[in-house]
Amino acid sequence: MGALSKRKGPQAGREPDVEAALDDLYVTPPAQFVARRAEMSAAAKTAGRAEDARRIGAARRPTLAAWAANLLLRSRPEESRRLLDLGPALREAYHVLDAAGIKDLAEQRRRMVSALSRQAAQLAQQAGFPLSATVQQDVESTLRAVLADPEAADSWAEGRLEGALTPPSDFPTGTVPAAGAPRKPTASKAPPPSARTRPKDELAERRRQRQEQLDQARRTAEEATRRLHDRRAEQAEADNALQRARDRHEHAEQQASAAEQHLREAREELRQANHEQRETEKRSRASADALAQAEREEREAAREVKRLSARKR
Template sequence: MDADVDVEEVSAQLYGLPPDRFTEARDEQAARARKAGDQQAAKTIAGLRRPTLAAFASNLLVRERPRETAALLELGRALREAHQALHGPQLRELSHRQHGVVSELARTARQLAGEAGSAVSDTVLREVEQTLHAALADPDAAEQWASGRLSRALEPPVGFTGLPPVEPGPRPERAPAPDAPPPPSGTPAPARVDARRLARLERARQAARETGDEAEAREGELRAAVEEQERCEEAAAEAEEHLAEAERRLREVREAQRSAREAVVRSAARVRDLERAAKQARRAADAAAARLGELSPG
């Protein structure tokens, strides 16, 4: 008989587990859904990805520290609003706050994960910090993090997302400048001053172009490295899932082997018992036949 399975509830339970317990628990839940006749739920549950350690620590922080989670989400909203309004003083104040909040929450996540039996390295700690920065910068990332069901760490965007571009306003008309007094003796001619200023301006533009190109190149390398890291994490998670599945099948095969051996032992004991019974019956039959022969007239 078909029965509806609450996938949301199952998912919430699974992503509260340490990564090393996730795969086996997920497969058990998927098997229960199949047994209950809810094939769609079974397919959805079986497709849930095993969380990385950084994702688990981030999820644990959301689950165990709801007040701090709400405070970080509120700080993110305030940061994005200040950035959109181009409110410099407020933006500087909030930006200063976010670094302290992120560091403190990341350390809390590390402690919670350790208490749950999962040690967090410095590399994983940085991934947790990146996830928190992403939740501050991007509302979609904030929603994903606040769900407590991350399967991998989040990457903060370059700058804030979803903000309208700042359109340059009209330049105010400037009153004509009064006639400049003649330069005093020994002052460089205006043409020379303008040439020097233009030369400095050109050098600054060239430096800006070069540093901009360098920044874009490094950002491109960073994006490629992040993508490569994500591919490696996915490959590692997939390999771990295959390993867990192979271990589960091995346990099933060993259980079947143990049951078969026990059946062989029971069968052998029964064969021995039947052999003894058959011999006894044959001896009894032979004795009865002999007595019958003795009693029969010659």
């Protein structure tokens, strides 16, 4: 399995293990990757682990297909190990043109790639991020690349893919020769005398030019793949930003609605308080008038008592 067993536990002098943190980060769904990366990096920096914080902060967000492939590796280690073990046997069979071996191994490849890609889709669905048909095709392409290319196998076994892998174009995928049948050389006519006498350095020059063209084409393809990865990452970031903006807008609307409701309730309380104040003022004036009347009556009664008392004497 190789890289699946490279990181058994925390590295000496590092707690918590930055490798384990990165492993966890790369099975974080892409939509949550940036926030999780920032959280992990900040935690490492707060703990005084500046180099760990830098490594975590430099991690690039995987595409959805790459994330699903990473998740498959971590969640289905035994099945992943069998796929990685099949790759060398399949490549060796093609190398020696073992037709019977190729046929058997190719059938295993077809079954395993199909089964594992379905498992990856199920894991993604369970995580809340279903894969589209196009993304699932990218997962299958990655698994085929793992079988065909040792470097691709090592990359996947690390569990930190950033983008989908593509199998090499020169890896045979079609029909194979019948068992025991030797490869037949391509029929060709004898070259004319002028061709036979062509200088060897001219042939070498043409081969060199073809190799240069192939190298340039590969560099162009790699650059296009990097640009595509960057554009996909930018699009995902833009989608996340849009969702955050929508969430903030919805939250603001809810707050505004609550504030308006509170304002309506406050105005109703004020209206009721004004009404109660007016009624209380009316009762207060009526009570004051009654008090004044009672005082006048009491004075008049006192004067009458005084007057009558004086006459009696």
